[in-house]
Amino acid sequence: MKIDLPNITAFVTVARAGGFREGARISGGSASRLSDQVRRLEAELGVRLFNRSTRSVALTEAGEGLLNRLSPALDEMELALDVVNSFRSRPAGTLKLNVPVSAARLVLPHFIPPFLAAYPDIRVEVITEENFVDVLAEGCDAGIRYDESLELDMIAIPIGPRTQRFAAAASPGYLEKHGMPEHPRDLLEHACLRGRFASGTMISWEFERGDETIELNPGGPLLVRPGGGTDLATHAACMGTGIVYLFEDWLQPYFDSGALVPVLADWWPRFPGPKLYYPGRRLVPTPLRTFIDFIKSRPWPNDQAKEKPRSE
Known part of the structure; x- marks a missing residue:
């Protein structure tokens, strides 16, 4: 037929x-x-x-x-055509990435604009997704996630800061009214703005200092889903609703403006930064290979241990 x-x-x-x-x-x-x-x-x-x-x-x-x-046959056909594309003087094609909102906000702005300027024949499509997904099944070339979310058959390379921290913060008005927590367990007596994944799993608040590690699930008046609801939780914290717990880099502009104040900064836990991951069982398309080479050649600014801000 x-x-x-x-x-x-x-x-x-x-x-x-x-x-x-x-x-x-x-x-x-x-x-x-x-x-x-x-x-x-x-x-x-x-x-x-x-x-x-x-x-x-x-x-x-x-x-x-x-x-x-x-689907497998068409994927192989696209790769075959991409081999021809690799002989072009300028790489071309579409790069489709699946990333969490935090990466779209905190990591990709450092790479995507200069990448597109350097390779005008490549088109980038970014899909924001908080859950780990099969990038091939979703029709994506690669994704960005953290180590604990990566499968064993994936190739992963660092993208963005090599080390990050979670940070707790509250508005000056909230702290003036309710007091500054002195120990992570004090948060159990405070209004905390929490997050819950689509799976229903609550996001625990972890703290560490020296050899001591503490994991808490405090209560509070606001519960949001990571990604779309994160800006709402941050805004609520700025308005004095409670204490928020997010990426330090996400909260840094609010620290700089004075809208939020660091809380328990000596206890903020560090963790490895995000990885760009892609399947290791297939040829790497030219747009993705070009992007990989680009991020390897573009170091993250100030990628060193950050000074902990002082609690006020």
Whole structure:
């Protein structure tokens, strides 16, 4: 059976995007053209691949089976074309990254603008996701996560600061009213602004000084999901609602402006910085290889042990 490759590509695009409109946005085409191509493919195969309604598009069982068999072949085809691309004088293509919001805010601004300026033929797409995902299944080239989230078959290289710290902070007004905690356990008597992952797991507050390590789950009036809710927790802390616990780099601008004051700075725990990770079982696409070489050549500014700010 001879099947037109553009029709197959249209099917995979719609299936991965979850709909014709999103598929058209990603591919730069039109939804009506994708719909026509998928209908032609269904007619050629003699089977329905999508269940369509006015509100949703979902793969049929036959569609899921076809997608599972086609995806590896199309991925290999893209890599084969990318080998040709590597012979170009200027690297080109799309680099798709899956990163947490913290990396999009604190790490990527150092790399992405100069990278795009240096390689104008490369397009970068950034997807923010707090949970660890299979980058291949999500159609991404690479991701950014921390060591505890990485699988064994992944290649990981440092990106951003080699060491980071979690920090606790509160507004001057809150501390004037409720007092400055002297020990991490004092936080159990304070209003703490907490985070909870989509899985339902609460984010523990960890502190360390010397050989002593303390893990707490204090109560408080506000609970947010990391990523989208982090700015809300920070704003609430600035308004005097309670004590917030986040990346030190995230809170540093508020320390600099005086909107927030460091709390228990002698207890802030250090941890290894983020890693750029990608599957080790496949060839590295040219845009990703170019990005890897770029971040290796661009050291993180002031990547050294930071002086602990003094509590006020």
